[in-house]
Amino acid sequence: MSTPAVTDRTTGSLRGGSLPRWFPLAVIAASIVVAVAIGLGTGLHSKVQWGLIAAILAVLGTYVVAARVEGRRQARDRIATSLVWVCFLLAVIPLASLIWATVKRGVKVLDGYFLSHSMAGVADTEPGGGIYHALLGTLEQVGLATVVAVPIGVLTAIYLVEYGRGALARAVTFFVDVMTGIPSIVAGLFVLSFWILILKMGYSGFAGSLALAILMMPVVVRSTEEMLKLVPNELREASLALGIPKWRTILKVVLPTSLGGIATGVMLSIARITGETAPVLLLVWGTNFINSNPFSDPQASLPLFIYQQYANSSGSGAAYDRAWAAALTLIAFVMILNLVARGIARWKAPKTGR
Structure with missing residues (x-):
């Protein structure tokens, strides 16, 4: 009769066919x-x-x-x-x-002056200037895209999970899958042909926001759909058994339960569009001056600013440093958004006990 293998854990030695922790x-x-x-x-x-x-x-x-x-x-x-x-x-x-x-x-040029001044009157080869105009443009463009895409995406996901049946639901699911793989340049060309060339609305930050919203919507739909599917059916059935209408069950039971996952999905979609350059280059153009009106005239953005500064830097000089500082600002911006999303998710998470 064989004896089981024994390991001396106090000394860490190898005995009886067992390897030590180290x-x-x-x-x-x-x-x-x-x-x-x-x-x-x-x-x-x-x-x-x-x-x-x-x-x-x-x-x-x-x-x-x-x-x-x-x-x-x-x-x-x-x-x-x-x-x-x-x-x-x-x-x-x-x-x-x-x-x-x-x-x-x-960090070489990232300071308060860099964040609070624009490139107005500063050549690409000269030191100085900042990214205030590009940061403002990114905030406005991403904010408008979020306002457009999130309600449409969340409502579409609610339809697919709670109401969607038959050919229409399958068609919506198919087109959402197709939109997930659309290149950003295609979304930019679509908005360019429809919004600017056909409707004659002109280049603006809002035109770029429309293209970003197209890229953002399928991510919101997919992430929200998966979060809604994770809500136990027992919660829905308990609410409906009390005579509560289905729309109110969705509003008061389903959405609060899945709010943390939905917020995370929204933040992922925002991170997906924040660094897009092609739609901005096609629809917004760029400017070295501050334009706080996203519905009129060209407007700067951080991705486009990084591209332009690096293209004019030849791998060194003031423009090269500004490009890296803007990239660091963009990373910090996305990181802050994720931290805010985690805070909201914890704050709004359903409480299971005292």
Whole structure:
């Protein structure tokens, strides 16, 4: 009769076919050392290549050692865990590198003056100027797009989940799926041909907002639809059993229950459109002056400002620094929106107890 495997957890020693807790760290450290040695020996100077070699060695080393000590079944479990961590690092490292590079280069000119002044009278090659006109334009354009897209998107999702049946619901679902993959330039061309060329309304921030709303609506519909489906049917049935009309059940029971997810979806859709450049370039154009009226004349925006400054910078100079500072401002803007959404979601979340 065989005895079960025992591991001495106090000393961390290896006994009875079980690996110690420090084994993953040891494999990672050994993989990094071997990867650096391979990189130096073969003339690979990129740290990204070293990291990929270390990840491959860590996964293989984990499987080989675990298979010999713990058996193939436990080794497969460990290799699955290792692959999850490798994929996590492959996603986080580029993001952290992007944020670090943006912060490092953007803080050079990012200050109160930069946020409160425009580029009026300042050439692209000269120092000075700011992004107030572009920040104001982005806030107005994204705000108008949100006002247009969110009610339509939420009501469409309510129809699909609560009322939609038959051919009409299938058609709406199909067109929402199609709109999800529409390139931004196509939405801009559509608004350009209809709003500006046919209706003769002229270039303005509102024209850009219409194109952004087209891009925003399918994201709002899909995210809201999924959140509404997560609301338990028992809540709807309990409300209807008390004689409450269906529209009031949706308003007072379904929507408050799913408000947190809906707010998150709206923020994701706002983040989706905030960095769009093509519709703004086609429909809004750009200006170095402050235009607080989004319904008349060209208006600046942060994505277009970044593009124009970088295009005129030749990789260095004042315009180059302004482009990175505007990019950092855009990232901070999206981050603040997400934090606000999380706060609203927690504040409006249904309370289950005292």
